[in-house]
Amino acid sequence: MSRYPRLQSLQEISEVMKRYYVQRSIMARLRPVAYVTSGAPVEILEAMGILTLYPENYGALCGAQGAAVGLCQVSESAGYPADLCSYARSHLGAAMSPKQAPLHGLPRPDLLVCCTNICGTVLKWYEALAEVYRVPLFVLDVPFQRTTPPEPHIVAYVSEQLHELIAWLQAHTGRRLKQERLRQTLQYAREAVSLWQEILAFGQHRPSPINAPDLFVAMAPIVTLRGTRKAVECYRHLKAELEERVARGIGAVPGERYRLLWDNIAIWYRLYRFFRPFMDAGACFVADTYTNAWTVALEVDEPFTGMALAYTGVFINLDLSTRLQTIMKLARRFQVDGVVMHANRSCKPFSITQYEVREALRAELGLPVLILEADMTDSRLYNDGAIQERIAAFLESL
Amino acid sequence: MHRRRTPLGFLTAYVPEELFHAAGFEPVFIFHAPEEYGKGRAHLPGFVCWVVMSALDQALAGALDRLGALALAKTCDATQGLADLWRRNVPQIPLFHFGMPSRLEGPAVKAYLMAELRDLRDRVEAFTGCPIAEHALWDSIAYYNRLRATVRAAYARVAEYAPSAFYAALRDLLRSHRPALPGPSPLPNAPRLILVGPALGDPVLFEVVEQVGARIVGDLFDLGERYFEADAAENGDPLEAIAERLGALTPTPTKYHAAHSRAARLLEMVRERNADGVIFARQKFCEPHGFDYVRLACALDRAGVPHLMLELEQASQAGQLRTRVEAFVEMIRGV
Ligand code: SF4
Numbered sequence: 001m002s003r004y005p006r007l008q009s010l011q012e013i014s015e016v017m018k019r020y021y022v023q024r025s026i027m028a029r030l031r032p033v034a035y036v037t038s039g040a041p042v043e044i045l046e047a048m049g050i051l052t053l054y055p056e057n058y059g060a061l062c063g064a065q066g067a068a069v070g071l072c073q074v075s076e077s078a079g080y081p082a083d084l085c086s087y088a089r090s091h092l093g094a095a096m097s098p099k100q101a102p103l104h105g106l107p108r109p110d111l112l113v114c115c116t117n118i119c120g121t122v123l124k125w126y127e128a129l130a131e132v133y134r135v136p137l138f139v140l141d142v143p144f145q146r147t148t149p150p151e152p153h154i155v156a157y158v159s160e161q162l163h164e165l166i167a168w169l170q171a172h173t174g175r176r177l178k179q180e181r182l183r184q185t186l187q188y189a190r191e192a193v194s195l196w197q198e199i200l201a202f203g204q205h206r207p208s209p210i211n212a213p214d215l216f217v218a219m220a221p222i223v224t225l226r227g228t229r230k231a232v233e234c235y236r237h238l239k240a241e242l243e244e245r246v247a248r249g250i251g252a253v254p255g256e257r258y259r260l261l262w263d264n265i266a267i268w269y270r271l272y273r274f275f276r277p278f279m280d281a282g283a284c285f286v287a288d289t290y291t292n293a294w295t296v297a298l299e300v301d302e303p304f305t306g307m308a309l310a311y312t313g314v315f316i317n318l319d320l321s322t323r324l325q326t327i328m329k330l331a332r333r334f335q336v337d338g339v340v341m342h343a344n345r346s347c348k349p350f351s352i353t354q355y356e357v358r359e360a361l362r363a364e365l366g367l368p369v370l371i372l373e374a375d376m377t378d379s380r381l382y383n384d385g386a387i388q389e390r391i392a393a394f395l396e397s398l
Numbered sequence: 399m400h401r402r403r404t405p406l407g408f409l410t411a412y413v414p415e416e417l418f419h420a421a422g423f424e425p426v427f428i429f430h431a432p433e434e435y436g437k438g439r440a441h442l443p444g445f446v447c448w449v450v451m452s453a454l455d456q457a458l459a460g461a462l463d464r465l466g467a468l469a470l471a472k473t474c475d476a477t478q479g480l481a482d483l484w485r486r487n488v489p490q491i492p493l494f495h496f497g498m499p500s501r502l503e504g505p506a507v508k509a510y511l512m513a514e515l516r517d518l519r520d521r522v523e524a525f526t527g528c529p530i531a532e533h534a535l536w537d538s539i540a541y542y543n544r545l546r547a548t549v550r551a552a553y554a555r556v557a558e559y560a561p562s563a564f565y566a567a568l569r570d571l572l573r574s575h576r577p578a579l580p581g582p583s584p585l586p587n588a589p590r591l592i593l594v595g596p597a598l599g600d601p602v603l604f605e606v607v608e609q610v611g612a613r614i615v616g617d618l619f620d621l622g623e624r625y626f627e628a629d630a631a632e633n634g635d636p637l638e639a640i641a642e643r644l645g646a647l648t649p650t651p652t653k654y655h656a657a658h659s660r661a662a663r664l665l666e667m668v669r670e671r672n673a674d675g676v677i678f679a680r681q682k683f684c685e686p687h688g689f690d691y692v693r694l695a696c697a698l699d700r701a702g703v704p705h706l707m708l709e710l711e712q713a714s715q716a717g718q719l720r721t722r723v724e725a726f727v728e729m730i731r732g733v
């Protein structure tokens with residue numbers, strides 16, 4: 001990797017994440033622990049001093065450490081079909097067999113909070129967890145956002161459930177939600193989100209100081225530490241480093257020749273290796289739809305309506321034409337020369353409309369689009385030979 | 399009902415059929431077809447269940463052009479994605495999306511469900527240009543209650559029928575509203591099975607059960623017995639009656655209701671019907687039933703009830719299914 005200078009702040013973020021897991025497992029003895037989905041309104045739990053852990057992030061970690069396949073096999077032998085989301089299969093495998101899992105699995109949860117704004121899979125996954133751990137489950141049901149902004153009865157439904165969630169958390173933990181703490185947490189979350197937006201915007205520079213795989217590493221705090229000061233600090237440092245790169249004209253991919261857009265979740269077991277042929281050809285992924293999902297701004301003044309709107313409006317919960325507009329806007333704003341889409345067998349909601357998006361990108365922007373079928377953590381589904389060939393042909397065509 | 403009704407296709411097990419019926423439509427379920435027109439695969443990745451793939455394939459091939467509209471309730475991610483694709487690619491058949499909640503209990507659910515039903519009613523009225531009269535809603539509710547009573551009566555004797563004829567009649571009913579059950583053909587001492595799965599659209603499954611000499615004594619298909627389990631009240635507010643019925647049904651795996659568990663319902667059925675075993679017939683790539691299988695299978699294991707998991711896909715071969723079902727039935731018979 002010597003040709004490709006690493007960002008120092010990514011090292012810092014990796015350290016923060018290592019400490020995060022260690023600290024949470026120590027603090028788990030003192031404070032209630034909740035597992036939450038990546039689209040859950042974590043600010044509420046954070047403000048109540050409840051420790052949150054993200055099985056999805058853990059799934060990604062298992063993928064990155066090459067542990068996912070073994071854990072998936074554990075769940076498969078318990079009966080889970082091999083075509084289900086591999087985050088769920090990895091994490092359930094770790095829950096059933098913590099000894100063979102990275103970090104010996106996550107600390108046991110006291111509570112489960114599942115928000116359906118990202119997919120229906122999490123509902124089934126959390127139901128399974130509620131049985132494995134015999135702990136209470138709260139399902140925050142977020143309807144599909146058909147129109148932008150969403151219809152008032154959808155906002156009212158989500159907002160009322162947020163109140164219900166607070167009462168439920170209070171009843172189960174004896175902790176109260178102090179409005180002041182909530183404001184502070186929302187403030188941090190807002191700050192982290194706006195820093196994250198700025199960081200993503202750096203991809204607009206030529207050359208771009210940041211490449212998608214860097215963002216996949218950098219995104220961990222916006223997911224897991226949203227609403228904390230730590231996330232804000234990490235992103236201030238990263239932002240400063242990117243500013244410096246821009247000032248000195250340093251690109252993430254030296255000699256940047258092509259600018260590409262990435263769609264879907266990362267391929268965790270090949271995080272940098274996957275991108276190597278692109279980098280060698282001078283192609284930098286200056287934007288992506290995955291890390292962009294955490295850029296929905298939070299309204300602090302009307303916290304409940306604000307949270308209801310933000311959590312209903314997550315990228316993956318939007319109707320296709322709105323998502324298409326977002327993708328088109330990214331493509332234009334970041335002046336990309338082509339698009340690579342990961343047809344991720346695990347994540348049906350993210351992948352099911354990709355052919356449609358490809359057609360629109362070709363027709364409306366005349367962009368070349370490459371769709372590669374793989375899986376975000378289950379490396380058994382990765383056909384290296386075929387993928388390398390198709391990447392080479394795609395790069396040739398640029 | 400003198401004027402001819404416009405057929406309205408529907409998908410998923412939570413569409414308020416009564417509402418569409420009252421607006422002058424004839425709701426007909428769109429089953430996946432065994433044959434392929436070769437149109438769907440250009441629009442969907444290969445890792446999507448055949449139920450969704452086939453619906454789009456049929457629509458793109460023009461095989462559904464007789465439909466005046468399509469209705470689809472929020473259930474799984476695959477059908478949600480289908481709704482998006484439908485809007486862009488099948489403009490000749492307008493789509494009504496009904497945001498059925500994923501949670502069926504809790505203080506906020508009822509108000510939301512009612513608001514969503516009212517919203518749907520407004521959208522349907524705007525489309526037909528004609529308000530839905532309250533008496534029309536009541537007529538349709540009564541009509542569906544009668545239809546369901548017929549189906550429940552048939553289910554009460556399901557064990558006496560040859561499985562493929564019974565389920566063919568049920569599919570016809572969901573397509574044409576005409577209950578046409580053939581005569582029963584009892585088979586004493588046949589192994590008694592309960593089937594669980596997403597869809598009824600795989601005749602091969604019922605043929606195989608029949609070929610090995612077993613009988614079906616109940617099911618937990620999304621559009622099977624559970625779909626006819628509860629009626630809508632015939633007094634009060636009609637939309638509320640529809641909402642309460644949707645919430646009262648044994649949930650499909652895409653819905654959450656802590657106190658209304660599918661496992662408990664399945665065990666109860668096994669006991670009531672004296673079932674010898676359970677066959678899961680999951681569509682390949684179906685997430686909700688894939689996860690649900692493990693929960694139900696564990697409950698069956700604890701109760702000592704044998705079960706078998708089959709995976710269905712477009713090209714499900716009777717031969718392969720038969721070998722497995724035969725072995726299962728022999729195990730039950732103790733040979
Ligand atoms: S299906 Fe997709 S959104 Fe849902 S948990 Fe899996 S990867 Fe995440």
Ligand code: SF4
Pocket residue numbers: 447448449450473474475476477596597681683684685686687
């Ligand atoms: S088979 Fe499963 S995935 Fe397919 S439409 Fe039915 S519930 Fe959805």
